[in-house]
Amino acid sequence: MTKIFTKWIPIVEYANRESYLNEVQKQVDIISDRFVGLFFLLGICLAPIYSTWFFTWITMGCTCMLYLIVRLILEEGRLSRTLIAVVYAIFLLQFIGQLHGMAEMHFFYFTNAALLIIYQDWRMQVVYSFLGIGHHTFLAIIQWKYGTDLGDYFIGYGDITFFRLFFHFGIALLMSFICGFWAYLIQEIYITITTKTKTDNLV
Structure with a gap:
């Protein structure tokens, strides 16, 4: 079991x-890099289906720019992890x-x-679910209020009914x-493994 959780992260005191x-x-940003690259390619492959090129390039351009800022400019921290969650949420909404x-x-x-589990930061799920559900809620309200088909x-x-959205959001929140x-x-x-290993080394 120890090997599973210490494959990428060395046992040190934090x-x-x-x-x-x-x-x-x-350690795990490199894994995220690969998936973001795959999402970029998938977006290009999906664009011809309904000729959504303009929507695709605008959305992916902003998303990739945001991800590059995270990877090349910002240091590792809560802010950068929050923005990574935003990137994953935007890709989701783009594909939809x-x-x-x-x-x-x-x-x-x-x-x-x-x-997002690989980052081991549960707060990323809060940001991710808020954007996904917030986006759908906003468009649903606009559609109900103004009759615009979105x-x-x-x-x-x-x-698009409240009944449908209730289960839609409920299942999404459960997953998050x-x-x-x-x-x-x-x-x-x-952290338990790290503490135990440190204690064993002192004995």
């Missing part, structure tokens, strides 16, 4: 949890918009939430809670 999370981020609200594109909510940009199947819990649990397990 001043506090933030310094530990920063070290984790240094590219395929006009197709149900299957919403599954990216689950894959992206799972990917289904292509969030839910393109069936009527589970992923946040696992991120925290892995963090606790590793």
Whole structure:
């Protein structure tokens, strides 16, 4: 079990949890780089389906610029991890918009939430879920109030009802809670292993 949690992070003493999370981020950012690259390529592949090139380039341009700022300018920390969660949320919403609200594109909510676990920071799930649910809520309110058909940009199947959104958001929040819990649990397990290893070395 110890090998699983010490594969990337060396067993050392950390001043506090933030310094530990920063070290984790240094090690796993390279994994995130690969997935962001894959998302970029996927966005290009999806654009021709409904000729959403303008929407795609604007969205991906902003997303990739934000990610480059995180990776090349900002240091590891809570702010940079928050922005990484924002990047993953925008990619999710981009894919949904590219395929006009197709149900299957919403599954990216689950894959992206799972990917964020590697940072072991449960707070990233809060940001991620807030943006995803906030986006859908905002568009639903606009559609209900003004009668504008915005289904292509969030839910393109069936009527947009409170009943549908209740379950839509409820399941999404449950997934984020589970992923946040696992991120925290892995963090606790590793810190416990680190503490035990340090104690054993003193004996």
